[in-house]
Amino acid sequence: MTTPTTLQEAYTAIMEKNKELTIAESAGAILYWDMETKMPPKAVNLRSQQLALLQKIFHRMQTDPEIGNLITQINTHPDQATLDQQQQRNVHLSKKNYDEMTKLPEDLVVETTKQIALTINVWKKAKAAQDYAAYRPDLEKLFDLRVKAAEILMDVKGTSTPYDALIDIHEPGVNANTISTLFTPMRDGLIKIIDKIRDSPEPDTDFLRRRIPIETQREISEAIAAEIGYDTQTENAGGRIDETEHPFTVGYYDDVRITTHYYEERFESSVFSVLHEGGHALYEQNLPAEWIYQPIGLASSSGIHESQSRMVENIIGRSPELWSSLYPKLQSLVNGALSDTTVDQFVRGINRVKPSKIRVEADEVTYGLHIIIRFEVEQDLYTGKISMDELPQIWNQKYEKYLGVEIENDSEGVMQDTHWAGGSYGYFPSYALGNIYSGMMLDKMTADIPDWKEGLTSQGFSQVGGWLKENIHSHGNLHDPVDLMKEITGKNLTVKPFISYLEEKYSKLYGY
């Protein structure tokens, strides 16, 4: 290939590399989606070979030395400063990814991949057998490999601890100190709200256990998707809804797919899965069209992503204002099965708060405490303050202390999540950061559109959806999350708006 000679040529060349990589990854995402939704069961081994090969091809593309040359050429060019903000950011993100990918030794990557497969397998069996001791040795091996990677990434990312380097993968520029500063008042605020709710009468949720046929629930899903503007039905649809045990969102720009799960006697579960995943999907679909295939044409972070799913699922999706217009439609879709209930009853039911042991079943208020526990444990593991042996005990103590629940076995305790078995450390904080971000966004939205609640009742989701697109989604990955939140709200990170939102909402709902 001809060596680029001008700054613009070098920039164009690196953007071509980014484009190829992005397209390849978007193709890989379809294979993943297929594996989870449609693949014949016998294909499992063939598929793992396909995914491993793709991984290898992506790695080759990401570590192509030509990328390194182009970055050096651009960053040492006398006119480098003439690149505009978007171009600078694209180069920055390219360099960060290249540095990370090239610094990790291939041996370590291969060994980690193998150990993840092993650990996941052991985890499944140990969880079924409620046997943490059988899981611990592999968990520890994988943990040690992640420490090694974290120590290498520390240099590249310029973080001051290995754990911070892992957090940076999911939440660039955020570190454990920042998180502690936010999570401490969050924990106290949440516990205070939960204490008040504990002293109030429980709302009725029996009617939510009524049997709604799966076929009807599928219609409800499509209707809700349409309501929030996530198009799965028209001839220009860029989405679709399928079924998996654990709902997820996958895709890129014009092809973003969500999944949900249906339980005959828990119809609301799918309603809120569709709203949650729909929130993720809208973010991806609303990224600026002109940034497609560029590093800036991606979400800013896992936490910002989570802010979008939680805003749509909880702040909007569990609000009385949305359901005052939507509930009659739902009542009609279920053919009278809910005709003796009121929207007020429904809104109270779907907002019931009750401390529980399992994170993925937690409500909007207690959820944060599940995350805070995981963060505190991860941090102590990485500083060596606690060992893998002590993990279950520490876990159970924190659940007792923060949530007031007693963990009876490790399957409903420290072994409930797949993340650590999959080598993901530093990921959990993003979930609660998503709550914190969503509170700050809510404040700004309320300042911009003081009557957005009335709009929600009278016009449905479109006004709020438009605000999210214009004020959040339109920024793509132009900023790391802290800067992005400053850009959007003018403020530094703060947990206050989220806690105030909960206090106001739940004092009303529970009448305390």
Added chain:
Amino acid sequence: MTTPTTLQEAYTAIMEKNKELTIAESAGAILYWDMETKMPPKAVNLRSQQLALLQKIFHRMQTDPEIGNLITQINTHPDQATLDQQQQRNVHLSKKNYDEMTKLPEDLVVETTKQIALTINVWKKAKAAQDYAAYRPDLEKLFDLRVKAAEILMDVKGTSTPYDALIDIHEPGVNANTISTLFTPMRDGLIKIIDKIRDSPEPDTDFLRRRIPIETQREISEAIAAEIGYDTQTENAGGRIDETEHPFTVGYYDDVRITTHYYEERFESSVFSVLHEGGHALYEQNLPAEWIYQPIGLASSSGIHESQSRMVENIIGRSPELWSSLYPKLQSLVNGALSDTTVDQFVRGINRVKPSKIRVEADEVTYGLHIIIRFEVEQDLYTGKISMDELPQIWNQKYEKYLGVEIENDSEGVMQDTHWAGGSYGYFPSYALGNIYSGMMLDKMTADIPDWKEGLTSQGFSQVGGWLKENIHSHGNLHDPVDLMKEITGKNLTVKPFISYLEEKYSKLYGY
């Protein structure tokens, strides 16, 4: 990488290359399947980018100079002859593919790909507008590009004409002379049978137009798939059935998927699509497991593939012996909608022969004539005997002469198929070769299992299915089709068994 030093090392290294390429292509096939079955409509441009990139990656892999080095190393090695038959064949197939891929100039490949996209687009519009003149210029451009490619491939493949080089892509080792020698008596034999049928009373087919709900037809599809051993339902299933306008089969070993189409008032259409595609699918799934990822672990040719689909769809699938046990099941699945009909009536109905204009709607007897017309036209185009201007006229004359039907416009004539618009020349003959092969296989099967028809009635498809697996599928791509047929039947190619099969079957059905 370390240069391999021994013959065995070189062989292992080239097989590793083959494995990667095969896995990559099998992944690409899933993206194609998704595009045709599940993809949200908005994703069309993103998907074409993904497929184009994969094409580029495959091309890089296929033309990796290391492959050329390894082949030379193996073929010039003093112990080369110590490789066994399977290894020799793997090296031969690797070399053939490498030579073909490296000899075609990249410019030509890129230009052809672009011209195909253009021509397909123009073809769709011209077909809708019944306007051949609007289609001709692009068709001609693409034809010229294919001639260029054919001239280059002639050398690599050692064929004596460019057209033979294109035939060799689909039917290795078969040339236009061989095809003519087979198609001339086939044409005469088919016309003779059709003439006799034309003079006989037409069977009743009105009851086949009864309305069967799509949901019921889906159940029928799954039942028929199960009947032939194409597993789409169990926890070890390696197949699945989806819906597309044009049915197809795609996949590899443990993940082979078929599609069908449902028409409420033509329920038998889907029955025979499932049998046809199921025949293809069984071939892929039954390839020897130990040959996975090797060049010999593939089908031998398009024609051999077609022999399997036609054997299952027509020879077995439209036989009175199969339906004598299956028809009562079908009658029960459709809830009485066919209770006033007999299996005899059904078998006559599904075997109605009637010359028509459209290839994909043709019956088992007239189908071959549609193919023979296309072959004769292609051959004359490539020898320059006819021009693109004359194409519609020649086409219509042949349809009048061979099938006795009058083509009223080019949309139901020369523009009906997508093949030429897609640059596929030399492909059509494989369809009729499939018929010829299937006749020869039938002869051999009858010699091996004289009472296979009784077995079909008493035990269902399993005995025939077992014979196909053991005698056809087990050979994979160990031989080119002519040699494979010799290996299977001990005979050179001959159209006689196929014609005899038709004569016997239809003289009985039509009572002439």
